[in-house]
Amino acid sequence: MSDAQQPALRLQGIVKTFPGVRALDGVDFEVMPGEVHALLGENGAGKSTLMKVLAGMYQPDDGKIIIAGRPVRMTTPIEAKAEGVVLIHQELSLVPEMSAAENIYLGELPRRSFGRVDWKTLEERSNTILKRLKCSFRSEVTVANLSIANQQMVEIARALTVDARVVVFDEPTASLTDAEKVVLFDIINDLKAQGVGIVYISHRMDEIFTLSDRITVLRDGAYRGTLTTAHTNEDEVTRLMIGRSLDLSRDEAAPTFGKTMLEVRNMGCPGLYKDISFSVREGEVVGFYGLVGAGRTEIAETLFGLRKPASGEIRVDGEPVEIASPRDAIALGISLVPENRKEQGLVLQMNCRDNMTLPQVQDLTAGPFVSQGAELAIFDQYRDRLAIKTPSWKQPVGVLSGGNQQKIVIGKWLSMQPRVLIVDEPTRGIDVGSKSEIHQLLRELAGQGYAVIVISSEMPEVLRVSDRIVAMYHGRIMREFGIHEVTEDSLVQAISGIRVDEPA
């Protein structure tokens, strides 16, 4: 038997249960050598569990793992790696204080006598790998000094210290810029050409259709089917994944705008942004589009009282205001759904209800006590309104899927009845189903008269939800577009710092 005919990796009937939950229910999956096989599913569909089984972190309760025709049993990630199965984690797992070389060979540093590290071999080998990945930095550099993209390269380099048969990429592009993505895709194609089987996990359809040869879909821990990428389309994949078609249409009824709710004039903060002027009216969604680091999040944080502007004026409902703390912002009716829901949005071990009512818990009282009834009323209202899926309010937020976590954060800020709602990257890292629900919700909110600011790095998102788009580059507003005058080209030009005098 030659390697070309038999799968590099084959999973058969994998079952994994946790107390009370059947996380994987007889899942089949295979990767051929030199194939990119995308694994798709909503958050919580079982992708991560499956990959942890594959990487030896979890033991399956039933089923077989067959590598290059040979059934194997792996109990640790090191064993899995020895079998040629390497996982590149979604969240970087590097030791920031160590050099790239040390990270690449972490746990398997080349040794000399008496257990001393063989630095010379270490650096030679690491540099060879980095060269293979076309990295511009050398292995001696400390990881903390590398950009996120280069850190990810180190993570990938780690996978290549062995003759990898199968490399698993778990959401690798979540924190990469478009240029960095191109480099990553080159590397994936190189690996593929070398006969490595690639498992590619992502929520981004465009990437999956660019890269993959086949697509396997999981839903609720069960295998839903495998499609050949060349013979399918996004709609079919989505239906398999969420069990229905997505409604991608935009509500074209002409929106009615009320009075100006938020106005910012010549606001500046050295090193972050300058000359920022814009306004948001009731019933209007203003999209802030730009690259990571363009200053959008910093503006949101300033409006929410987390930063102090050096100059400029902020008016809420026509009144000039000073916002010195989040409390001030909340009192003025400004809500911020922050960029990073796990770090900034939620207390993960706290239950769903308490998370949702956190900003107003001191007002929901009966005498000196928190009124459970009032809290539950709010939770129930927004659980129903946002279709949050959780068995009970008592569930710690940390165990919910990304989409449901995000809805809890949105519910938390909607329940404050804000006059201005700012949402920063509202759909980062969540599945297409929840994504489209959140887009619809933002449009509905505008329809109900909320003034909404949406910050996003995804063009389809800003195009879908905004009435106006503010394009930012390097801390400055380059252009403002009405939704009917914007084109993708002009938007890309604006966020790349290219000024165009005439609207495209």
Place this chain on the structure above:
Amino acid sequence: MTRLKAGGPAIAKQGILVAFIVFMIAFSLMSDRFLSADNIMSVFRQSAIIGVMAIGVTIVVIGGNLDLSVGSMLSFATVLVVDLHDKIGPELAIPVMVLATLCLGAINGFLIGILRLNSLIVTLGMLSAIQGLVLIYSGGQNVDIVDQRGTWFAIFGRGAVFGIATPIIIFGALALIFHVIMTTMPFGRRVHAVGGNPTASVFSGIPRSRVVFMTYLISALCVAIAAIILGSRVMGSQNNVGQGYELQVLAAVILGGTSLLGGSGSILRTVLGVLMLAFIQNGLILMGQPYYTQWLVTWAVIIVAVWLDVAAKRGRLFSPIA
């Protein structure tokens, strides 16, 4: 799939309770006196000082910080209240001592809450700084109350109400009050939030600095109350009377299952931790063991409790990943 349970086997979840019951049964089989009403009452009474302090430390720990300064703070407060008792009378000595102790708590709170310094370093430093302060104040002399029978100050440590020793009543009442505050009032919710995720708390408009500051004031208040019980019981004080208390208090808090990472914990379970430690120490003494064996046994109990706790969260006893 999203319904991943947070806990593992129920027995591991209730590890502390199970261990407590096992110990109680074992000791009662080995000693007739162990379960006598007299003995139980005396264990309760002796545990009151550690217990009252542990209430405050539990709140600090839920808020995501540590307080190691409570030991020497107890020395400070006890020396002060005893010394002032004869100088200005108990009715003034108590409020003066409480205020002074609150000031120490405020220093902790300022450094950790407002300046955001590391709580381990700050309170470890305060542990020795306050001990120094005590020695400066007392000039190295131990203090005592001369008229031990004629003062109403005796009620706190030696008195009883309806046949129940006052220290037990104070401990029980404080535990109940702070349990209610932590579980049903906005302040308790905020402490949990700040300890669980300080960044998200700030993003929710919670005044994080003020909340942390308050936890240290509460801790100092508890120490002051413990000092009243201790001073009243002993009617005198050595300069280093509270030495080592910080570890016993922390042990009780950990035994009660409060996470040192902050964000979760329970006063009532801390009470259980306090009682368990006290009963173990008492049981060992009844069995004729020298008092220092309790240090070893206490250590072993804590390790097992922490292990069971972690195992319950992981769902298994060993795990290569966290």
